[in-house]
Amino acid sequence: MATDPPMSFHGNHEAWTRITKQVAAxxxxxxxxxxAVAFIGVDAAKILPLEDGDTLVxxxxxxxxxxxxxxxxxxxxxxxRGVEVYDCPxxxxxxxxxxxxxxxxxGNASANSRDRLNEACIETTDKEVIKQARSFV
Structure with missing residues (x-):
């Protein structure tokens, strides 16, 4: 079974494609x-497929x-959908x-971010970074 590298970069349209796939998985x-995603576009639920038990800030x-x-x-x-939604001005x-x-x-969770803007993200499987990210949210 192949394992993901501990850290990888995703640019442009690949960023949201990868995030959407991993959230669905x-x-x-x-x-x-x-x-924690600052701005939520009208079609965000398709881009960021959160469901019951998830949290969105x-x-x-x-x-x-x-x-x-x-x-x-x-x-x-x-x-x-049962997502816990919180406002953080x-x-x-x-x-x-x-x-x-x-x-x-x-990238914000929006079609504009996914389809038109030049977005980027870092994906990590480092346990300490994941812990810190979860704590941040």
């Missing part, structure tokens, strides 16, 4: 995901909602922590 193994402050940086519709969809981090890996990068 974690969910199939019933492992909770902790995500985002900037859902009134000005972010008003400008559409964070979508009420997406937050409602996550809530209906001023959050700008993008940290997604699974049990066996963590992603730290630049």
């Amino acid at each position: 974690a969910k199939s193994r019933q492992r909770p995901v902790l995500a 985002c900037d859902a402050d009134k000005p972010r909602i008003k400008t559409g940086a964070t979508s009420v519709k997406a937050l409602q969809e996550f809530h209906e 001023g959050l700008h981090a993008k940290v997604i922590a699974l049990r066996d890996r963590a992603f730290v990068g630049s």
